[in-house]
Amino acid sequence: MATERLVTLAQFRTQIEQQRVSRQINEIVVHHTWKPSAADYRGIDTVRGVRRYHVGVRGWSDNGYHVMIGPDCSIFLCRPIARAGAHVAGRNAHTIGVSFIANFDHEEPTGYRGLRAGQQAIAALLERFNLGLNAIRFHREFAPKTCPGMKLGLAQFRREVGEVQGRGSRVRPxxxxxxxxxxxxxxxxxxxxxxxxxxxxxxxxxxxxxxxxxxxxxxxxxxxxx
Ligand SMILES: [Zn+2]
Structure with missing residues (x-):
């Protein structure tokens, strides 16, 4: 079932605010795709390719990730966040999976324009589910992998999401x-x-x-x- 959709940050905010999510969300788990890398990226076709791989080869019901981020700042809604994902073994029930289309073991995050877009999307998710920066987790904390890439550091990533929050319209009385x-x-x-x-x-x-x-x-x- 094709669920991926390219959205603006404003549409992303509206979408996640309007979606009824009955499962408890405790953490946002950050990933990179590793392959395809940022150099392989071909827009939404790349996202569809990931979904086809997850469904056809892995046998999952849909894309394992809820959100994918392109190097061109594109934000893709993938699996609906109301449903548990398939992105972090043993921890899917109460998490949301956000994946950068990149290989941050080799590709430089500093040259990746989508990094900020991903951090803005994550800031919106934290706000939606009333979570603090510590709720941002890296996949490698829970699996013997480098995901989301050794060129990304968790402390700096959290700090940068905090900076995004500080500039956003987080408090809307x-x-x-x-x-x-x-x-x-x-x-x-x-x-x-x-x-x-x-x-x-x-x-x-x-x-x-x-x-x-x-x-x-x-x-x-x-x-x-x-
Ligand atoms: Zn991962």
Missing amino acids: KVVLLPESSVIECDAVVNDGVTRAALRPVVEALGYRIFDHRAEQGKLYLRRRQ
Whole structure:
């Protein structure tokens, strides 16, 4: 079954946000294809070739990876992330497999334009599943392989995904308007068109109290006052 699809980063974000995923996702496992290498890359035909190999030779139901990244920055959706992949023995149930079309044992990541695209896709997956940078794992941690290539270092890779996150729109607060209106006194200042107001008086005037504040997720948990 052909499921691969070339998407932009924005489409990738929308896709993963809209997909219902009932399995628990704990980790993103990074791979390289080794063969085909970046030099072998022929666009989506290469992705189809990988799927045909996984289905025809390995006997899997679909491409073993959920996401593949081309050296030209292409992002390919492969196996739906709702379904467990076939990319890391003994660890498929709760992971997502992202594979760079490259051989990073020999090809230089610094000359690989798709590296950043892959890191942006991984940053989006971390955000979608509320995972930290430590949830990024390399295949070689779990198998006697070099995957995703000895020219990639895990610590640096995680750091670079963190840099991508810092620049992205990771925190998207939502504003909810209530049907009633009332005057609430709190300190507020308007700066460059942005209103900054002390939140606690507003929250308490609405009959709630602040239960938990997870700034890194952009989430404020309120509990109705008894
Ligand atoms: Zn691998």
